[in-house]
Amino acid sequence: MENDRIHNPKSSMSLLVVGSVAFDAVETPFGQRPRMLGGSASHFSIAASFFTDVRLVAVVGGDFGPSEEDVFRRHNIDTTDLERIPDGNTFLWRGRYEYDLNVAHTLETQLNVFAGFQPKLSEGSKQARLVFLGNIQPDLQRGVREQIPNADLVALDTMNLWIETTRDSLQKTIEVVDLVIINDAEARQLADEPNLIKAARKVLSWGPRGLIVKRGEYGAAMFTKEEYFAIPAYPLEAVFDPTGAGDTFAGGLMGYLASQEKIDEAAMRRAMIFGSVMASFNVEEFGTERVQRLTYDEINQRFREFKRFTHFEEIPFERAVKAVQ
Amino acid sequence: MENDRIHNPKSSMSLLVVGSVAFDAVETPFGQRPRMLGGSASHFSIAASFFTDVRLVAVVGGDFGPSEEDVFRRHNIDTTDLERIPDGNTFLWRGRYEYDLNVAHTLETQLNVFAGFQPKLSEGSKQARLVFLGNIQPDLQRGVREQIPNADLVALDTMNLWIETTRDSLQKTIEVVDLVIINDAEARQLADEPNLIKAARKVLSWGPRGLIVKRGEYGAAMFTKEEYFAIPAYPLEAVFDPTGAGDTFAGGLMGYLASQEKIDEAAMRRAMIFGSVMASFNVEEFGTERVQRLTYDEINQRFREFKRFTHFEEIPFERAVKAVQ
Numbered sequence: 001m002e003n004d005r006i007h008n009p010k011s012s013m014s015l016l017v018v019g020s021v022a023f024d025a026v027e028t029p030f031g032q033r034p035r036m037l038g039g040s041a042s043h044f045s046i047a048a049s050f051f052t053d054v055r056l057v058a059v060v061g062g063d064f065g066p067s068e069e070d071v072f073r074r075h076n077i078d079t080t081d082l083e084r085i086p087d088g089n090t091f092l093w094r095g096r097y098e099y100d101l102n103v104a105h106t107l108e109t110q111l112n113v114f115a116g117f118q119p120k121l122s123e124g125s126k127q128a129r130l131v132f133l134g135n136i137q138p139d140l141q142r143g144v145r146e147q148i149p150n151a152d153l154v155a156l157d158t159m160n161l162w163i164e165t166t167r168d169s170l171q172k173t174i175e176v177v178d179l180v181i182i183n184d185a186e187a188r189q190l191a192d193e194p195n196l197i198k199a200a201r202k203v204l205s206w207g208p209r210g211l212i213v214k215r216g217e218y219g220a221a222m223f224t225k226e227e228y229f230a231i232p233a234y235p236l237e238a239v240f241d242p243t244g245a246g247d248t249f250a251g252g253l254m255g256y257l258a259s260q261e262k263i264d265e266a267a268m269r270r271a272m273i274f275g276s277v278m279a280s281f282n283v284e285e286f287g288t289e290r291v292q293r294l295t296y297d298e299i300n301q302r303f304r305e306f307k308r309f310t311h312f313e314e315i316p317f318e319r320a321v322k323a324v325q
Numbered sequence: 326m327e328n329d330r331i332h333n334p335k336s337s338m339s340l341l342v343v344g345s346v347a348f349d350a351v352e353t354p355f356g357q358r359p360r361m362l363g364g365s366a367s368h369f370s371i372a373a374s375f376f377t378d379v380r381l382v383a384v385v386g387g388d389f390g391p392s393e394e395d396v397f398r399r400h401n402i403d404t405t406d407l408e409r410i411p412d413g414n415t416f417l418w419r420g421r422y423e424y425d426l427n428v429a430h431t432l433e434t435q436l437n438v439f440a441g442f443q444p445k446l447s448e449g450s451k452q453a454r455l456v457f458l459g460n461i462q463p464d465l466q467r468g469v470r471e472q473i474p475n476a477d478l479v480a481l482d483t484m485n486l487w488i489e490t491t492r493d494s495l496q497k498t499i500e501v502v503d504l505v506i507i508n509d510a511e512a513r514q515l516a517d518e519p520n521l522i523k524a525a526r527k528v529l530s531w532g533p534r535g536l537i538v539k540r541g542e543y544g545a546a547m548f549t550k551e552e553y554f555a556i557p558a559y560p561l562e563a564v565f566d567p568t569g570a571g572d573t574f575a576g577g578l579m580g581y582l583a584s585q586e587k588i589d590e591a592a593m594r595r596a597m598i599f600g601s602v603m604a605s606f607n608v609e610e611f612g613t614e615r616v617q618r619l620t621y622d623e624i625n626q627r628f629r630e631f632k633r634f635t636h637f638e639e640i641p642f643e644r645a646v647k648a649v650q
Contacts, residue, residue: 050642051642099519100519194424194425195561195562195563195564196542196560197560197561197562198562201562215543217521218540218543218544219543219544219555219557221557221560227634228560228634229634229635229637230544230557230558230560230634230635231557231635231637232544232546232555232556232557233555235521235522235546235553235555236520236522237520237522237523237526238520239520256642259642266637266638269636269637269638270637270638270640272637273637274642296642296643299642300641300642300643303639303641303642304639304641307637307639309552309553309554309555310554310555310556310635311594312554312556312591312594312595312597312598312632313591313594313595314628314629314632315595316625316628316629317375317376317581317584317599317621317624317625317628318621318625
């Protein structure tokens with residue numbers, strides 16, 4: 001895989017992710033994995049590693065072994081700031097999906113070393129140009145953001161737990177980031193507004209330049225103060241394990257942005273497509289298994305397919321009629 | 326409005342719709358209408374009338390008055406085959422929407438004259454080039470289809486009731502149409518398959534050339550044996566009354582196709598956009614009120630906006646990186 005990588009010297013240390021590294025135990029109607037690499041920072045960093053160099057800030061326990069470390073090493077992910085607590089255990093999530101795969105039932109959550117996670121940034125990490133604050137307690141997210149005041153772009157993910165229990169802190173954190181990347185239900189809950197367009201307007205009024213809303217099988221939408229952009233999802237016949245799809249989307253999106261010298265609307269739009277492409281691969285196999293094996297040809301092929309299945313000619317009606325007459 | 330219409334002599338008698346004409350009594354959190362023009366054929370034909378000449382096959386009772394007739398007349402909709410039963414009452418539907426507007430609660434259904442509806446086609450109607458079989462009993466749909474064997478394109482809508490109670494007849498009808506236009510849940514139920522892509526493949530295997538899946542606020546998707554096309558919905562801040570959105574979508578889509586000499590993939594894609602545009606206007610006010618007042622400028626403006634909020638540049642990743650290096 002590394003031979004297939006195109007290294008970009010300018011992008012070194014360009015993308016930092018803070019989040020969870022975990023063991024996932026997943027059951028779906030199609031099979032199960034009792035213990036595999038998971039967590040927001042894992043899914044994010046592996047997806048992003050196809051586009052840029054990534055640094056990971058997370059914590060693991062003594063049960064985190066060489067085979068897991070090796071996944072990061074093979075993807076050239078810098079684990080300097082991956083804290084190891086030898087006498088603790090790694091965050092463990094056990095979940096089960098029903099036949100339609102849209103709802104995950106959490107069977108067990110063992111926070112373990114993640115319960116006391118305090119992100120510690122080395123000097124190298126503080127130079128990051130882009131930062132992704134994965135779904136952790138919003139005070140911790142804000143603490144990281146404040147240590148990287150000069151980043152070009154800081155994005156944040158969150159979840160219903162933090163919206164419900166730490167709303168004020170979460171809003172304060174959103175006020176100091178550039179981009180919020182959350183799902184449909186979270187956007188509505190966060191803004192306390194069932195209409196997504198109004199919800200987006202409200203979140204943007206708090207300060208961020210952009211809000212990206214993930215809609216699973218329905219695609220994704222991006223709101224800025226000036227523009228709106230929406231895409232359908234890549235059509236998949238076989239969805240196998242949706243775990244980590246959202247973080248893989250964010251990883252592809254932020255990784256692609258990190259590879260771009262100029263982060264403008266056009267780059268953001270392409271980044272949405274690359275994020276969707278990476279997420280589409282993620283759900284085709286368990287955990288990070290499919291994404292780990294990806295090639296650039298496969299990524300670019302789906303990018304091109306996106307263009308093909310969303311393209312239409314801009315011919316307003318009047319002209320069409322005149323052509324017939 | 327008629328002054329704003331661009332007449333196309335070639336399209337006379339080009340589009341026929343068979344369905345319900347009704348009185349709707351609708352309550353939403355934003356207001357109510359105790360009695361307004363509704364029904365699948367009404368919504369469809371008014372939307373389609375902006376693009377082509379439409380003939381309507383339906384039945385009404387003695388309570389259907391001059392003001393309702395006048396709506397059809399003003400939109401140049403041919404009501405030769407609108408059957409009047411003076412001693413009966415028109416189909417009445419009473420419904421209520423919750424705050425999120427996604428679920429309609431049916432409070433009352435009085436089929437009235439619609440219970441005995443037997444579509445009767447005049448000679449003019451049998452010359453239709455395009456036909457839309459609105460959501461009625463599938464035996465009746467097939468009876469109409471057989472009377473117009475030379476139509477260029479016959480499309481069909483249906484609903485959960487017919488999928489549950491007349492599945493065999495419905496499948497026989499689907500076998501003899503060109504296009505199925507249904508919503509997301511109906512497509513999955515019809516194919517008995519939760520994955521939409523697999524569901525589409527199954528429905529296409531029965532014979533139709535295309536399946537169009539309406540997804541409400543998430544947009545729409547079109548499946549043919551060779552191609553896939555998907556679009557998001559037009560973003561709306563104020564959804565007022567979703568009644569008839571699906572039929573308005575179909576009306577815009579089929580009306581646009583009727584205006585085109587060549588119904589190819591490119592025309593179908595543009596038709597999907599025009600259908601979405603018409604549906605986006607429909608839900609902004611009660612019943613057909615907003616669509617009745619539409620201008621071509623308004624329609625084309627939203628068509629152009631669709632292009633703007635779905636466009637991205639096709640630059641695969643390798644090239645992007647090389648540009649940076």
